[in-house]
Amino acid sequence: MLHAMRPLFLRGFTATSSIGRGVEQTLQSLAGQRSGLRICEFETVRLDTHIGEVAGVDTEELPPDLKRFDCRNNRLAALAIRQDGFDEAVQAGASRWGRKRIGIFIGTSTSGILETELAYRERDPVSGALPASFEYAATHNSFSAADFLRRRLHLEGPAMVVSCACASSAKVFSSARRMIEADLIDAAVVGGVDSLCLTTLYGFHSLQLCSAAPCRPFDIARDGISIGEAAAFALLERVPDTLNGDDVLLLGIGESSDAYHMSAPHPEGHGARRAMLAALSAAGLEPGSIDYINLHGTGTPSNDRSESQAVTSVFGAATPCSSTKGATGHTLGAAGALEAVISALAVKHGLMPGGVNTEHVDPMLTAHYLKRNRRAPVARVLSNSFGFGGTNCSLIFGRAG
């Protein structure tokens, strides 16, 4: 369905990934075209691959009353909301709207499953039981990510996790929009958090989708993804009466399903195309009014081919685009929110980040792929997120003035 939507205001936003803690470091890394990808030395993983690991996650302490939520995923979330005054912005919002009028909608694909993977190594040799210390609901369960954050941020509105694989934390913007529009809430904390675990590292490896080298989206030699981890959040509200010129608005959201295959995109990107068209329609914009596209751009041969076809079918071959996954890795359920924040930074700072690691753009991919940063006013950005199960979501962000 193509719906016109009322824009929403990003009152605050933050991102933490392998390229930085908070938006300042993230922006500096993007400006310097630096990658956070390193040879994988995570836990006991023995795979020939690169990963985007966030430093200092394991030393993050959760509040004493929330210790049962302790797992890598929630530690990463806890670390991230301390950056950029995000916690403070949420508390100011709670004072203004009331705690029951702020929803929290978080995307994750694997939540704290690492805890379960570790617990399975510690099973009782006789009974097979998991260790008594293992907390299913507060760590492994997908909802843990939202449940921990709503308690940490003292929010009492609607709360849930959206878990649509790698589109999860783009789709949370859509849930927030509908709940605000329905007047069930006045504001929403949206975002995503996904952290390194064996399930995704060995899982993507089993599908032969991981590159041994740092991933090279849109390169002729691209041969797979690099897995990363990230937490990124935004506080969404209705558009206030007064805005600054560099404030960022969410202008459009488009969603679709491929109805094609569980783990491969539609070869011509039909689902992706429908999501982008729906986002443009919701925003009331023509394709020509998008200045930059932050691609899903995972770096697998088929994903990038499919997305390039979809992009050129909507925008032609002139609109600059790039994938920031060469810098951050594919942060899976956090990718939508991380790239929403990168899109917001692009709008705010007039920076189209060039795709790092990519040397020779595949001539078969006709979208206008940026290898080098471009500094220019950016009024509107479209960001793509696609996931297993053929789930697609495109978001459009724009400058307020």
Added chain:
Amino acid sequence: MKVAAYVGGVGVLGPGLDDWPGASAVLSGRRAYESRPTILPMPPLLAAAERRRTGRVVKLALAVALEAATRAGAEPAELASVFSSSGGDGHNCHEMCQALALETREMSPTRFSNSVHNAAAGYWSIATGSKRESTVLCAHDASFCAGLLEALAEVAVDGQSLLLVAYDVEYPDPLRAKRPIPDAFGAALVLTPQRESGSLARIEASLGCEPADSLADPKLEALRVSTPAARCLPLLRELAVQTRGRTVLDYLDVSNTIVHVEPCH
């Protein structure tokens, strides 16, 4: 503050509840409730190759989704969807964690593809050809109302007819000890923005702090309490008795969901 929609069709499958007419007879007190292990049908809509790869979660979700769409007389491909499950496929998860605990760490690519929480929604989309928006939620014990609120907001705000599918399947040992869901239970509702010829009732939901309703039959109440998707049963009872009613459904520790039900006949 309130979100509303019309219920066009219901699907149910769970222990001793074989379909909506059967569940409706039990919930309205016309038939005694006897719990029996849930038998899950092979998804008729899927191609043989895909059918072989689906686990209990996908079979359950597709069965109730198809029943609801069929009873509503809706074309599945035209419906958007909201899927909500408190935990996804525990059997698949168990197999993966077991493989990862071994030195060899041999992961099955099919298991990994099926491990995404949106597996059922993906197979539904492939089976029916639905290219509409679809979202997949988890809110642990609050998953049914999380799905209901998401679905009603989408119907109300976007004027979109959709399918709400709530489903949970038991975890195998040793996870079962940590998450003791006894058996598979699922329910699905087709929700439309306007009253249609086959509409059963108009439902209107808001958030409140009253305690949630329970069910008089102890065995049904045990099902409601043990299985997050079965937190919908008080709402299904209101739909079954077909009188004007009001029920409070379990949601979060800080709020419940109040639903007013107005029959269409």
